[in-house]
Amino acid sequence: MNILLQRISNTLSLLHKNMCTFISAASKLAQLQCLWQTKDSGQVSALTWGMAVYTCITRILTTLMTTGDFGVLVRFVVLTVLNSWVLATVLYYRKAGKKQV
Numbered sequence: 001m002n003i004l005l006q007r008i009s010n011t012l013s014l015l016h017k018n019m020c021t022f023i024s025a026a027s028k029l030a031q032l033q034c035l036w037q038t039k040d041s042g043q044v045s046a047l048t049w050g051m052a053v054y055t056c057i058t059r060i061l062t063t064l065m066t067t068g069d070f071g072v073l074v075r076f077v078v079l080t081v082l083n084s085w086v087l088a089t090v091l092y093y094r095k096a097g098k099k100q101v
Helices: 002-038 046-066 070-100
Strands: none
Touching (some): 002 070
């Protein structure tokens, strides 16, 4: 019985992690789509996205130093790439907006 509960717990934990990654990635892609459509980043904070990139890089480094869990590393590498992409897009459209004014 204990083994069954442990397997159920592990399965639910893995499902939870994967769904969180999917939802987080989907929200970043939605943010990118909105930025591309409006070509305006006036309401988006570059500092916030920069902190998100920094946080993901920190999580990658701490995971490498502590557990080396491949699944966690993959998740945070994906999120780092997406956060960096949003940050670059925000900075690009912020500079484009200033040139037009």
